[in-house]
Amino acid sequence: MCGIFGYAGNEPCLHIITAGLRKLEYRGYDSAGVMVYDDAVQVAKNTGKVDDLLPHTHDLSARATIGMGHTRWASHGKATAANAHPHWTPAAAIVHNGIIENHAELRATLSDDNIAFQSETDTEVVLHLVVQALQSQPDPLIAFSSVMRQLKGLYGLAMFFACDPHRIYISRKGLPLAIAAGKDAHLFSSDPLALAEHSSDFMFPADATIVVLERQRLALYDYDGEQLPLPVAQHLQVPTQKIDKGSYRHFMLKEIHEQGLVLANNIHRLFDFAQLRPRAEMLALQKIDMQRVKRIKIVGCGTSYHAALLAAVFAEEQLHIESLAEVAHELRYRRALLNDQTLIVALSQSGETADTLSCIEHARSRGCQTLAICNSPHSTLARTCDALIELNCGPEIGVASTKAFTTTVLIWYLFVLAVRSAHARPLTKDAHNLRKLPLLIDYVLNSTAQIESVARQYRQARNFIYIGRGPSFPIALESALKLKEISYIHAEGYAGGELKHGPIALIDHDMPVLVVAPQDDYFLRIVANAGEVKARDGAVILLGNPKNRELRALSDTIIPCPDINQPLLQAIVCAVPLQLFAYYLALEKGTDIDQPRHLAKSVTVE
Ligand code: F6R
Numbered sequence: 118m119c120g121i122f123g124y125a126g127n128e129p130c131l132h133i134i135t136a137g138l139r140k141l142e143y144r145g146y147d148s149a150g151v152m153v154y155d156d157a158v159q160v161a162k163n164t165g166k167v168d169d170l171l172p173h174t175h176d177l178s179a180r181a182t183i184g185m186g187h188t189r190w191a192s193h194g195k196a197t198a199a200n201a202h203p204h205w206t207p208a209a210a211i212v213h214n215g216i217i218e219n220h221a222e223l224r225a226t227l228s229d230d231n232i233a234f235q236s237e238t239d240t241e242v243v244l245h246l247v248v249q250a251l252q253s254q255p256d257p258l259i260a261f262s263s264v265m266r267q268l269k270g271l272y273g274l275a276m277f278f279a280c281d282p283h284r285i286y287i288s289r290k291g292l293p294l295a296i297a298a299g300k301d302a303h304l305f306s307s308d309p310l311a312l313a314e315h316s317s318d319f320m321f322p323a324d325a326t327i328v329v330l331e332r333q334r335l336a337l338y339d340y341d342g343e344q345l346p347l348p349v350a351q352h353l354q355v356p357t358q359k360i361d362k363g364s365y366r367h368f369m370l371k372e373i374h375e376q377g378l379v380l381a382n383n384i385h386r387l388f389d390f391a392q393l394r395p396r397a398e399m400l401a402l403q404k405i406d407m408q409r410v411k412r413i414k415i416v417g418c419g420t421s422y423h424a425a426l427l428a429a430v431f432a433e434e435q436l437h438i439e440s441l442a443e444v445a446h447e448l449r450y451r452r453a454l455l456n457d458q459t460l461i462v463a464l465s466q467s468g469e470t471a472d473t474l475s476c477i478e479h480a481r482s483r484g485c486q487t488l489a490i491c492n493s494p495h496s497t498l499a500r501t502c503d504a505l506i507e508l509n510c511g512p513e514i515g516v517a518s519t520k521a522f523t524t525t526v527l528i529w530y531l532f533v534l535a536v537r538s539a540h541a542r543p544l545t546k547d548a549h550n551l552r553k554l555p556l557l558i559d560y561v562l563n564s565t566a567q568i569e570s571v572a573r574q575y576r577q578a579r580n581f582i583y584i585g586r587g588p589s590f591p592i593a594l595e596s597a598l599k600l601k602e603i604s605y606i607h608a609e610g611y612a613g614g615e616l617k618h619g620p621i622a623l624i625d626h627d628m629p630v631l632v633v634a635p636q637d638d639y640f641l642r643i644v645a646n647a648g649e650v651k652a653r654d655g656a657v658i659l660l661g662n663p664k665n666r667e668l669r670a671l672s673d674t675i676i677p678c679p680d681i682n683q684p685l686l687q688a689i690v691c692a693v694p695l696q697l698f699a700y701y702l703a704l705e706k707g708t709d710i711d712q713p714r715h716l717a718k719s720v721t722v723e
Contacts, residue, residue, distance in 0.1 A: 126302020145717030194237030369515030468496025
């Protein structure tokens with residue numbers, strides 16, 4: 118999603134800023150822009166990628182030493198060059214992430230004389246308000262803070278003023294902004310990853326504060342203009358190496374294939390095979406008072422929500438504590454029963470999902486304990502929650518989440534075992550299954566050719582239904598989401614038992630139904646559901662053990678998936694072939710698999 122990068126220093130900065138924007142590309146965006154100052158505000162913007170912006174930057178000063186850039190994911194107004202940031206006038210320029218909720222009301226307060234809006238964005242309203250405030254109050258800090266006080270919503274933004282050309286004014290509320298010191302320079306970005314080649318120490322200013330940044334100095338103020346002590350810099354190990362696709366055609370395919378190794382590494386990191394127990398200290402158990410927990414709510418969005426659905430059922434069964442999964446933005450805005458006996462678990466690959474962050478803020482204000490299971494230890498979520506368990510699955514670049522999903526499920530399994538096994542017998546059977554899991558993932562990955570051939574068979578399909586029961590139901594939802602995201606084929610996931618309550622009306626020979634059918638407690642029931650589809654001429658694709666007689670009697674099209682006698686681990690095994698199925702169908706359709714249209718890797722607006 119939107120990304121900000123800025124520089125004030127001693128070196129020509131245009132290429133530093135565009136290089137910073139490239140580091141933000143993985144988040145997904147649809148336009149980009151850059152501003153530098155060299156006796157005048159100079160701006161270049163374009164739709165598309167940073168590569169599409171570069172030819173437009175040739176007229177910008179190559180010796181300017183202060184400037185900022187932006188990657189935009191359209192929210193207010195289409196993805197056009199006019200709506201791209203920076204927005205600017207000869208007096209000032211602004212880049213902004215987030216949404217100004219009261220922009221319409223604020224626009225009405227602007228005295229309309231001679232203000233010609235160039236874009237449809239909420240951001241441009243802020244620009245004109247500050248420029249107007251500057252006319253009556255020439256101190257940029259006072260003008261800027263007077264407007265910041267009026268903003269509603271979540272934002273991270275930065276402004277440059279031609280009347281104060283060595284400084285950039287930065288403010289945030291709810292959305293991340295990191296500041297770092299470089300060589301004779303200060304830099305800022307919405308993502309520490311973009312700053313990592315300049316420094317490993319980052320400052321994270323608090324909400325509703327203003328950082329005034331210049332080459333050799335930083336100062337922090339509140340919105341009343343009172344100077345505050347600077348936040349203590351945090352040392353973070355942010356990866357600086359360039360991540361490439363290796364021999365894979367797409368990051369997504371590479372990340373699918375990494376799962377065997379990633380899961381094995383996490384198993385050995387978190388499970389002590391000598392003691393036959395999870396390593397409780399590494400699963401953050403000492404930071405959560407489980408004695409106090411009477412209710413667990415597991416929240417996330419999209420794929421992370423599907424992991425939450427699996428996690429909640431398992432927690433309730435194993436811990437005998439009421440456990441519920443909920444999409445974070447729904448929990449945030451209803452009158453949920455939350456108190457100090459509630460443990461809120463936030464699942465998030467990025468740790469920057471605005472919906473999840475605002476849910477956690479809300480839960481904390483109600484006294485809940487909070488646990489993050491997250492792939493970014495430097496993210497806002499990781500810094501906000503009482504406890505963190507890192508996914509440790511390496512950067513996920515493909516927008517469609519794969520290895521982060523399976524790793525989240527594995528980590529929850531180990532967390533629950535750790536809670537449960539504090540006084541229990543050694544977990545011999547679990548240890549056996551954990552040893553087996555990476556081998557089964559490798560088995561699936563070795564069946565790629567078969568999966569590719571089934572995908573090719575269905576390249577003309579315009580719709581898909583996925584069904585599953587028990588732990589395979591969230592897998593049906595997740596696999597349908599994966600297919601929609603990257604192939605743009607319409608797909609829906611249902612619990613097998615729901616078919617007859619409505620969706621069965623859709624079944625005909627043009628409606629392929631993918632049946633997630635591992636050999637588990639639900640097997641005979643899901644086979645019966647597959648039979649109902651077959652009886653109505655639906656094309657049945659089975660995911661299951663190809664040696665199974667019942668499955669072979671139902672359909673010739675079987676995507677091989679081995680059995681493992683543990684429901685959560687079985688869900689992980691089932692997810693992988695269906696990630697590959699979605700991938701190969703998308704490949705047939707020729708879509709932009711790593712950066713599908715309209716999607717962003719890090720969804721930083723509510
Ligand atoms: C789908 C996908 C999204 C994310 C969702 C939450 O493939 O990746 O649905 O799962 O946007 O993101 P995180 O997990 O970063 O909070």
